[in-house]
Amino acid sequence: MTQQIKKAGLKVTGPRMKILEIMERETAGNNVHLSAEDVYKILIKEDEDIGLATVYRVLTQFEQAGILKRHNFVGNHSVFEINSGDSHNHLVCVKSGKTVEFNNDEIEHIQRKAAAELGYILEDHSVVLYGIYDPEKAKEWLAKQNG
Numbered sequence: 001m002t003q004q005i006k007k008a009g010l011k012v013t014g015p016r017m018k019i020l021e022i023m024e025r026e027t028a029g030n031n032v033h034l035s036a037e038d039v040y041k042i043l044i045k046e047d048e049d050i051g052l053a054t055v056y057r058v059l060t061q062f063e064q065a066g067i068l069k070r071h072n073f074v075g076n077h078s079v080f081e082i083n084s085g086d087s088h089n090h091l092v093c094v095k096s097g098k099t100v101e102f103n104n105d106e107i108e109h110i111q112r113k114a115a116a117e118l119g120y121i122l123e124d125h126s127v128v129l130y131g132i133y134d135p136e137k138a139k140e141w142l143a144k145q146n147g
């Protein structure tokens with residue numbers, strides 16, 4: 001973790017270490033995305049004396065250094081996650097904000113092809129789909145497709 005901060009050209013400080021530890025623990029490899037307020041709440045729970053302004057600043061520094069990815073799924077509300085280097089997609093519930101990550105080879109291929117047709121080699125992509133989380137209705141819809 002110290003290495004990661006140094007590689008980003010940042011000085012290793014207590015708050016940076018702690019915030020990176022939280023981000024790795026909470027957001028790496030699962031569906032969790034945290035806002036600055038979320039990180040701040042975790043810090044309070046863990047008795048860490050780090051202010052919200054510092055949390056904002058550190059998250060932004062980490063984002064600029066490529067350690068974190070920032071998303072603005074709903075409105076101006078920023079959430080962050082560890083930049084794992086993969087390019088997963090997100091599905092966001094417009095009612096609750098519930099977000100899940102997914103990968104889909106077909107979508108990936110279509111984007112790669114669309115980019116190539118415009119003369120680009122795709123480097124990264126991020127698709128955000130907005131819907132309403134409703135497993136029952138979704139199941140009905142899928143059943144209709146197959147029938």
Ligand SMILES: [Zn+2]
Pocket residue numbers: 033081088090101
């Ligand atoms: Zn994600």
